Amino acid sequence: MNKEDFRQYMLCGHGRCFSVDGDELEKFRETVLYGCLNDISFDLQCEGSRGLFMYNLALQYDDYNYFLQPAIEKFLSPEVCEDWHLINHLCDFIDYFASDYGDESAQQAIIEKYKQLYKLLMSLKWSVRANNVSQCYEYIAITIMQNGTIKHTSKIFEDIGKFFIRRRRESDDRLKREFLWFWDCTREKYGEKYITEELDILSKDNTAIRRFKRVLFHEEEKSVIKRKNMSADDFIKLAERNSVQRKDIILFRRAEIPEKMKVADTLIKETDLNKKAELLKAFTISGNSFPTAPEVLIKYVDSDNKKLRETAVEALLYIKAECVHDFAVKLLEKEFSINAVIMLIENYKHSDKENLIDILNNITIDGDDESGWHEIVRTINNNIYEMPEEAVMFVYEKSMCSFCRESAVDELIRRNLFTEEIKSECLMDCNSYIRKEAENYESKL
Numbered sequence: 001m002n003k004e005d006f007r008q009y010m011l012c013g014h015g016r017c018f019s020v021d022g023d024e025l026e027k028f029r030e031t032v033l034y035g036c037l038n039d040i041s042f043d044l045q046c047e048g049s050r051g052l053f054m055y056n057l058a059l060q061y062d063d064y065n066y067f068l069q070p071a072i073e074k075f076l077s078p079e080v081c082e083d084w085h086l087i088n089h090l091c092d093f094i095d096y097f098a099s100d101y102g103d104e105s106a107q108q109a110i111i112e113k114y115k116q117l118y119k120l121l122m123s124l125k126w127s128v129r130a131n132n133v134s135q136c137y138e139y140i141a142i143t144i145m146q147n148g149t150i151k152h153t154s155k156i157f158e159d160i161g162k163f164f165i166r167r168r169r170e171s172d173d174r175l176k177r178e179f180l181w182f183w184d185c186t187r188e189k190y191g192e193k194y195i196t197e198e199l200d201i202l203s204k205d206n207t208a209i210r211r212f213k214r215v216l217f218h219e220e221e222k223s224v225i226k227r228k229n230m231s232a233d234d235f236i237k238l239a240e241r242n243s244v245q246r247k248d249i250i251l252f253r254r255a256e257i258p259e260k261m262k263v264a265d266t267l268i269k270e271t272d273l274n275k276k277a278e279l280l281k282a283f284t285i286s287g288n289s290f291p292t293a294p295e296v297l298i299k300y301v302d303s304d305n306k307k308l309r310e311t312a313v314e315a316l317l318y319i320k321a322e323c324v325h326d327f328a329v330k331l332l333e334k335e336f337s338i339n340a341v342i343m344l345i346e347n348y349k350h351s352d353k354e355n356l357i358d359i360l361n362n363i364t365i366d367g368d369d370e371s372g373w374h375e376i377v378r379t380i381n382n383n384i385y386e387m388p389e390e391a392v393m394f395v396y397e398k399s400m401c402s403f404c405r406e407s408a409v410d411e412l413i414r415r416n417l418f419t420e421e422i423k424s425e426c427l428m429d430c431n432s433y434i435r436k437e438a439e440n441y442e443s444k445l
Contacts, residue, residue, distance in 0.1 A: 007031050011040050011367060012400045013053050013430025018060070025060055032057050036067040037074055039089040042367065042400040051092025053430035055100075058093075068097055072109045080113075081120055082132040087139050099147045114140045118159055122166060134178055142185050153186060154202055154209070161208030164215050175215045183216050229254050232262035239267075239278035249281055253288040264292050273305035280311045289318040298327050313339050320347055332359075338372035345379045345387075353388050360394045367400060374401060381407040389417065396422075402431035409434050413441060 001009075001020055006028045009016045020028065036054045041047050058067040074080065075090040091110070098106035117137040124130040141160075145153045160182075164175050176183075187195055203210040230251045238244045252263075260282070267279035280300075283290040290297060297319070300312035316324055317339060325347035331340035332355070341359055344352060364371040377399045380391050384407055392415075396408035409426060412418045418441060426438035 003028060003031060008365065008398075010035050010057070012398070012405075013040070013047075013050050013402050014397070014405075015425035015428035016397075017057060018428040019425065020060075022060075029061070029066070032061075033067055033070065036071050036093060037090075039085040040367075041085070041089070043403065044085055044088060046403045047401070047431065049088040049092045050430050051089050051094075052096055053428075054089075054093050055096040056428065059101075064097070064101075068094070068103065068106060072105060075109055076112060076116070081117060081136060082129060084132065084135045084139070087136040091140060091143055095143050095147065110140065110143065114144060122163060126167075126170075138179055138182050141179075141182050145182070145186055146189060150190070150198060153190075154198070156182075157199070157202065157212045158206060158208045161206075161210070161212035161215075164211045165208060172215050179216075229256075229259075231255065232259040232266075235263055235282055236266055236279065239275055239281075242274065242278055244278050244281045249285050249288075252282050253285055257291065260288065260291050264290060268292070268296060273303060273308050276300075277305065277308040277311045280308070280315055283318070284311060284314040286318055290315050294319045294321045295323055298323060301327075317342050317346070322347075325349065329355075338375060341376055342379045345376070345383055348383060348386050350388075353390075357388070357390045360391060360398075365398050365400060373398075374404070377401065377404045384408070384411050387411075389415070392417075402429065402434065405429075406431060406433050406437075409437055413437065 001016075001024070006017060006020065010031060032054070035050070036058055040050050040054075054067075058064050061067070071090055071093055075094055080086050080090065091113070094106045094109055097103040098110055114137075117133060117140055121130070121133050121137050124133060141156050145156060160179055167175060190198070199209065199213045203213045230248065232255065235244070235248065235252050235255075238248055252260075263279055263282050267276050270276040270279060280290075280297075282288065294316065297312045297316050300308050301316075303309050303312070316327070324343055328340045328343035328347065329352075331337055332344065336359070344356065348356070360376075363373050363376065365373050377395050380387055380395055381404055384392060384395075392408050392411050396405055396412060399405045399408070409418075412422060423438050423441055426434050429435055429438070
């Protein structure tokens with residue numbers, strides 16, 4: 001494996017990185033260091049951090065401190081106090097050395113960062129910066145709570161309670177939302193009954209914990225918002241005013257078929273091309289494809305009106321039809337287009353295999369998704385039963401989004417393509433679902 005391939009697999013969080021032999025691994029040392037010091041997750045909220053993945057990769061080397069100590073130095077620097085993504089990654093990476101490996105310098109780093117963030121949090125007034133610091137502090141607090149005892153958790157209760165006292169002019173609703181994730185994680189670990197009884201005891205002689213308890217047990221008033229389905233007439237009025245928003249498109253998706261047909265008939269008859277494009281927006285969302293002959297949309301793609309052209313292309317992405325397939329093929333013969341690729345995948349035929357594989361082999365996979373690869377991967381997953389084996393393997397091997405790779409792993413298992421080699425890779429994947437599937441898989445080989 002060359003350096004470029006190794007780096008790409010690492011950025012994907014792919015277990016293939018662990019197939020490298022010890023001697024060969026040395027040439028990737030600086031690449032691994034980069035992954036240890038930086039958030040390399042594609043979508044942190046969906047996937048979680050790659051801290052455990054990089055911890056396991058660092059342990060492939062005899063001198064793990066080569067990676068740990070620079071990570072601690074960066075972790076304790078002021079720049080990390082407001083970077084929630086980096087806090088997630090570095091905190092997880094260092095905490096595995098602290099909790100699993102028992103490294104004292106890692107343990108001390110977690111404690112020091114907690115103190116640093118708490119001191120900063122208590123010194124700031126409400127602001128964007130304070131909110132960023134608060135989110136970072138909460139993550140460290142959750143980490144310590146999950147790995148510590150009730151004594152450690154009680155200290156955090158007291159610290160947050162002091163913060164609530166300092167912010168006494170703020171409503172309990174707002175204060176509760178500030179640390180709701182921490183509170184949910186705490187109840188999940190200890191159980192509702194135990195933690196409630198513990199707080200009752202602790203709050204008797206501790207003003208700060210009493211304040212914490214009052215805020216976190218505060219019941220927010222829930223307002224019930226009743227939304228009626230948007231009618232065709234309502235949507236048409238919005239289109240006439242050139243004011244259709246995404247929320248309107250989502251709302252209209254729930255309309256009955258006759259209402260959708262009414263909008264479709266209205267847009268076909270409309271002579272004002274800008275209004276026609278506004279009406280067509282109704283059908284630019286999954287689950288609400290254009291309800292009549294799609295040939296008219298293909299015709300709109302050749303319009304002199306840019307807005308109508310672009311909206312027509314967007315609407316065609318959600319249609320399965322022979323004419324859309326042929327249209328996509330013709331577009332791709334002229335030039336590469338992400339939208340044309342998506343149309344092709346949505347309307348895939350066995351005869352498209354060579355063309356599709358050639359496209360996949362030449363697309364750039366990057367963390368910023370500048371090439372549009374992520375939408376292609378999602379579309380493959382949406383049609384995965386019809387996809388050729390090469391397309392499934394493309395998602396499994398290339399997707400930097402490990403959440404998307406879950407579907408590919410499931411499909412490889414369904415097709416009996418889950419080899420021992422793939423299983424061993426999946427056991428070291430950054431994605432917990434993929435690791436679990438590999439652990440539970442009983443090989444039939």
